[in-house]
Amino acid sequence: MPQRRRLANRLGLLAAALIFVAVGVGVVLGAQRFIVDANRVSHTNEVIALVVAIEAQLRDGEAAQRGYLLTDDVDYLADYQRSRGDLPELLAKLHALVRDNPDQSRRVLAWKLEIERRLGQMDATLGNYATGGLVSAQRSIGQEVRRTSAALRAQARQLVASEQQLLVQRAESSRSSANLLRALAILGIPLGLVIIAVVYGWLVAEIRHRARAEADGDDARGDLLRNIQALEQHGADLNELSRYGGMLQSCVRAEEAIGLATQYFSRLLPDTGGTLYRIRASQDYAEEVAHWGEHAINGPAMFPLPDCWALRRGQPHVHRAHHELLPCSHVATPSLGATPSYACVPLIAQGSQLGLLYLSSHDDAFLARMDLVKTAAEQLSMALSSLELQARLRVQSIREPLTGLFNRRYLEESLARELARCERRHMPLGLMMLDLDHFKRFNDLHGHAGGDALLSEFGRLLQALSRDEDIACRYGGEEFTLILPEADPITVQARAEAIRAGVEGMRVTHLGQELPPVTVSIGVAMFPQHGGLGESLMRQADAALYRAKRAGRNRVETATLDPAGDQSAA
Template identity: 40%
Template sequence: MLPSQPTRPQPYRAYRLPAFLLSAMLLAAVGVATVWGLREFASSSQWVEHSYQVLGEIEATVAATRTVESSARGYRLTDRSTLHAEYLTSIPGALSSAGRLVALTADNPPQNHLARDLERKVRARLTEIDRLVELHSRDPAQARIDAQTSKGYEQMRELTALAQVMRERERALLAARHARSEHRASLLTALVVLGIGLAMVLLALLMYSLWRENRRSRELERETRQALIDLEASASERHLLTERHRSLSHYAGLLQSCQNLQEAMDMTAHLIADLIPSIGGRCYILRASQNLAETAARFGEEKIVSADLLHPNDCWALRRGQLQQVQGDRGAVRCNHLEPARGGDDPRWNLCVPLMAQNTSLGLLCLSGEQPPQDADLLLIQSIAEQLSQAIVNLQLRETLRVQSLRDPLTGLFNRRYLEENLQRELLRCQRRKLPLSVLMLDIDHFKRFNDTHGHAAGDALLARVGQVLHDLVRNEDIACRYGGEEFTIVLPETDAATALKRAEQIRAAIGSTTILHLRQTFGPATCSIGLATSQDDRETPQQLLQIADAALYRAKGEGRDRVVDGNRALATA
């Protein structure tokens, strides 16, 4: 079980509910105040609009009265019927405006009193105008005299003065209403801002307290989750290590049962692919000559391609006898057998692990991947390399014993059994890689006569000397064998007919200039005949190549010996 974490008491927990209730009350009060303020604002707007209507009706009443007066005066001066009709139609407008003004000011007694006075003065003025119009209709001259002595001017001046008083009072009332609206708006704004501010402060404090407690809870939850993850990772790692140890033990047992190096390499590749599927690479085996390492097995997908054949000097791990790891262009020096880096921030990595035993290089494990390996993977790879190195030593020792049984004791060359085993392998390898392979069949001229003349001991000395010459002239990858009696066979992998013909001429010339010293006597030089055969396609067999080379050898003897005959060319011209 995980240890329980002590929780510290929260000092502000007791104040959370009161703070929440107070915040709710403040927000509710702000809402009520906002609704009341909106209603007051609507009422104030209506009263302001009412004041503007009163002012408008005052102006309309005065204007309508002046219109009646102007129409009547124009009619009296011109007697035009249109002006008389205009006069008659304008009277109801003036009376109507005065009546509406009285109705609008009904809520304001002082203004209503003035409005009624204004209405009476309007009616008085209209009555006077109507009297003059009627008089004009009967007696225009008398109407002009009465107009000069009429009180119309005084009536109109009093009417205008009264209208001005009403305007001033209504404007004062309008200003007061504006001021009251502004005051209420400012008060409402202050109340809303203060209420919301206090509520937000209380809510912020409440949220801060909750946030601190939640953060602590999340920290405890995260610590608990991380502890569980670490526990699961530890259990998974222990299980993985157990499985790897079991696999390594099983692998070590299987290595002891391998019959050859290829089996050991294939088994190693399969084990690495199963235990570390994220990496790929290949296993190399150094040839007995220690000058070339050849790919023996592959596994996974190589992220950094390595050469099929490499020289030990091309790999820093083989040079130093130590593990060599490189990632991109960083770190250690890059081995020459690897493809060039992409440049920039290349995440790919390569690992070269030398296979060594008794201070001798045996081979190489070359691995690569997208992400750098973990320490556990490195330890596993090193353990596999150690076990594989010991297995290689044992298999090579066993192979050495087997090869010794395949050597010709007189010449030191391979015997016919070795030729038959390895010619098949080399031919298939070259055919798979679309490379040529040539075979030389060599026979010492007149060897039977030399043997009969100088004795079998001298004949054996000559055969040993020819074997030494062949051993010195062939390459490390060539196979020189004593085929039987005085016949020798040389397998030249990856060699075309033209190159094989030059090599055959070199061998013929070297044997032709060789002498031997036996029992204080010098014998030689001896000559030889050579038949050549070169693989033409991927369907040829070792027996066919040997038959072609043997037929070319007999043709060389038939043509006079001490010469080289190309069997493929002879078949083409036959």
């Protein structure tokens, strides 16, 4: 009987060992699979960001081409050549990223052919412009160009949609990994505990030294509980990391993503102080944007980039207490004793440094969770990079680059929106049409560069003399528009006179010389007196502007209450 029990003990121990080995292997495989999925998600986000960047580059080239055709400004032509020259490198990078996906690789090649076809069309248009002028260039822009542009947009949407579908699949794979870890914890560990308990009971009956056996059993149980707690904590960390990554993808502003990261890191490392730095646009200083917990050793609110080893090397830098290596310069060294443990994790996306995560604590325990910290920092980096790109594209789509004012498309959208809002609230709305007097003569005399300097300075003046709620737009050429929501006629008239006087006193310096003074003519129309629709209101303001020109320029004219009279005057 004792021999059978000893055999049973051995078999029981072997079974328990196999179960825990299986649980451990399952956890490792599940964690590796989760990390692979996270890397694939980052890869997919990088592909999407690159597709958006290529589209933006192509649109920049098209905008530069149109600017050259309309203004004959060689700077626009240089911008077009620059945008065109950057596209092959971006396309090659995109093709390298999707090389492991045959379908996406074929789509990228097809998209590349359409882009080359579009570039060829734009080159042909420039050639026609060089030989036949603007009229000849306009004739070359036909249905084929529109079909090519439509095909480019459709292919880009298909590329992004395919990558987004991959994101859904990889999220499902992450959930499968979490379910596997949960199943291992629920089924494998209790079974192993049952076997260990049986074996322990037999050993108690057989071993003479009960006290030693009980102590060994207590130690074994303690190890098991710690393992269980570690497994449960690891599973909870993975679930929290997955949820954090998913919420980062839904953020619409960088501040929102930073706030979410602050909450996540404070929960992940509750006894650790943390500071999140963003690198300024000048790329010379890192500036604090968020702080949580209590640092073992505080860092400055701002410091030069070379002061941090992590930013110098482009990889995480961990400094343990009593370590012989020199700490980062931005970490204040105590006058007595060793520097406490800290870690600096750079935020890098698309090869660009975006910021730094700085952590410090009197306890080294937080360093054991650095893998989770690095993964979370990578996800934050990709989210911030994507949000910055979206913000740049948004500004480019509604702002006119020379003056910094809103473009004509945004004017039409805003005018319709503000008219509807003022109509609901029974409030007035003012609309100004502004035209710089004798601008063509000024442009011919001082060149396009001088004209651009004048337009840029006028844009700054118009913004400075506008209210916060006003909407200043460049309508086209030397014509500008100002929408004044909820402004009565007296306020609009006073604002128009202030702008007219401001332009009269404006002085523009170009190439070290002061350009001659200019004046502006302004036409004013009011809602609802002069029209209830944006088109009619614009027409009335334009007619009033025309009367101001006819009356000698450098003056403000208000639309008449008789639309027919304005039309006949125009």
